Amino acid sequence: MEKRNQNEKTAMSGREPNRAIACTVSECAHHAKSCDFCALDRIRVGTHEPHPTETRCVDCESFACDPASCGRTDTTREI
Numbered sequence: 074m075e076k077r078n079q080n081e082k083t084a085m086s087g088r089e090p091n092r093a094i095a096c097t098v099s100e101c102a103h104h105a106k107s108c109d110f111c112a113l114d115r116i117r118v119g120t121h122e123p124h125p126t127e128t129r130c131v132d133c134e135s136f137a138c139d140p141a142s143c144g145r146t147d148t149t150r151e152i
């Protein structure tokens with residue numbers, strides 16, 4: 074329990090990799106940046122297709138554009 078709380082805290086502060094969530098989308102505000110992992114404690118995965126059949130049909134719905142990559146400021150997104 075103590076370790077989980079520490080992980081949540083470091084993930085919330087930004088950039089501490091969560092090694093349970095591998096990710097190469099460095100344009101995301103939640104990406105660890107120093108390595109190919111997400112920094113969130115958990116993510117939401119979904120689909121934009123009515124009947125997903127391939128990897129490309131599935132999306133990380135926790136993605137938020139990193140302003141440094143896309144210049145947008147509306148980066149908050151509920152997970």
Ligand code: SF4
Pocket residue numbers: 094095096097098101102103104105110111112113116133134135136137
């Ligand atoms: S929120 Fe999704 S897209 Fe963004 S770093 Fe985490 S796993 Fe990758």
